[in-house]
Amino acid sequence: MAGQMLARWLACGLDPARVTVLRPSGRAVADGVRVVTDYPASLPAGSTVLLGMKPYQLADVAASLAPICAADTRLVSILAGTPIADLRRHFPMVSDIVRAIPNLPVGIGGGVIALCADQATSATAYDAVDALMAPLGLAERILDEGQFNEVTALSGCGPAFLFRFIDAFARAGEAIGLPTEQAARMALATVCGSADMAKQAADSPGVLADRVASPGGMTRQGLNVLDADDRLLKLMIDTLAAARDRGEDMARGG
Numbered sequence: 001m002a003g004q005m006l007a008r009w010l011a012c013g014l015d016p017a018r019v020t021v022l023r024p025s026g027r028a029v030a031d032g033v034r035v036v037t038d039y040p041a042s043l044p045a046g047s048t049v050l051l052g053m054k055p056y057q058l059a060d061v062a063a064s065l066a067p068i069c070a071a072d073t074r075l076v077s078i079l080a081g082t083p084i085a086d087l088r089r090h091f092p093m094v095s096d097i098v099r100a101i102p103n104l105p106v107g108i109g110g111g112v113i114a115l116c117a118d119q120a121t122s123a124t125a126y127d128a129v130d131a132l133m134a135p136l137g138l139a140e141r142i143l144d145e146g147q148f149n150e151v152t153a154l155s156g157c158g159p160a161f162l163f164r165f166i167d168a169f170a171r172a173g174e175a176i177g178l179p180t181e182q183a184a185r186m187a188l189a190t191v192c193g194s195a196d197m198a199k200q201a202a203d204s205p206g207v208l209a210d211r212v213a214s215p216g217g218m219t220r221q222g223l224n225v226l227d228a229d230d231r232l233l234k235l236m237i238d239t240l241a242a243a244r245d246r247g248e249d250m251a252r253g254g
């Protein structure tokens with residue numbers, strides 16, 4: 001995930017010489033970006049540190065990273081299910097901490113980045129992190145951190161659910177008799193065109209769906225299947241709730 005963010009920042013003109021990536025593998029990241037496998041003795045003044053490892057690694061990483069952070073270090077965490085209070089416990093010397101949840105399309109500038117900060121983080125630092133996210137896509141401030149697992153389920157995990165939908169849509173086309181490749185191509189183009197249209201339309205997607213349906217026609221018959229007993233809605237609610245609940249487990253150390 002962090003690699004996608006960095007790729008977009010670099011594509012938008014970030015000077016690679018200003019970036020250092022710490023990754024145990026030491027594998028190169030991008031031209032001009034320094035990769036290290038161990039922590040430096042100190043961080044440059046006013047550094048912004050992006051935590052992009054797995055959530056369960058927080059304590060291990062903090063044990064080495066916290067001692068080299070200073071009061072002017074700015075910390076941005078993308079660790080799912082990891083509350084700001086946990087970050088504060090592991091990085092007591094850092095005052096500016098922003099919790100963020102990006103999603104994978106940030107790599108092409110079409111992402112969604114949820115942001116949250118507590119009262120200890122300065123407005124200037126929060127604004128700066130918000131501005132940093134601007135080239136990645138839509139940055140949304142979440143006022144109540146208690147909703148962060150819900151947000152993560154919707155926008156952080158969302159691309160996976162939508163990719164699964166596109167795949168199922170294409171396979172359904174194949175199942176009713178279309179050639180595999182053609183069904184995949186047409187399904188994806190239909191999703192992209194519909195998403196673009198929904199973005200530009202004054203009406204909600206719910207209204208647009210009804211507009212496709214000619215009275216007594218084919219679309220209505222299909223919508224009746226999706227709508228019966230709120231089948232699709234219930235499936236989406238169950239999907240997001242399961243993802244949200246996992247975030248709550250992770251916040252409890254599970």
Ligand SMILES: NC(=O)C1=CN([C@@H]2O[C@H](COP(=O)(O)OP(=O)(O)OC[C@H]3O[C@@H](n4cnc5c(N)ncnc54)[C@H](O)[C@@H]3O)[C@@H](O)[C@H]2O)C=CC1
Binds near residue numbers: 002024053081103156
């Ligand atoms: N995959 C996604 O769409 C999203 C992921 N996240 C969060 O991003 C984080 C990473 O997830 P992914 O990118 O999916 O996993 P990943 O396995 O692709 O990336 C993990 C990264 O951590 C680095 N790493 C491993 N051990 C480390 C250590 N000891 N110190 C420093 N770096 C270390 C690895 O080099 C690797 O680049 C997680 O905390 C996840 O919750 C948040 C939003 C969306």
Ligand SMILES: O=C(O)[C@@H]1CCC=N1
Binds near residue numbers: 080
């Ligand atoms: O699966 C996960 O836990 C992370 C959080 C959002 C997307 N990937």
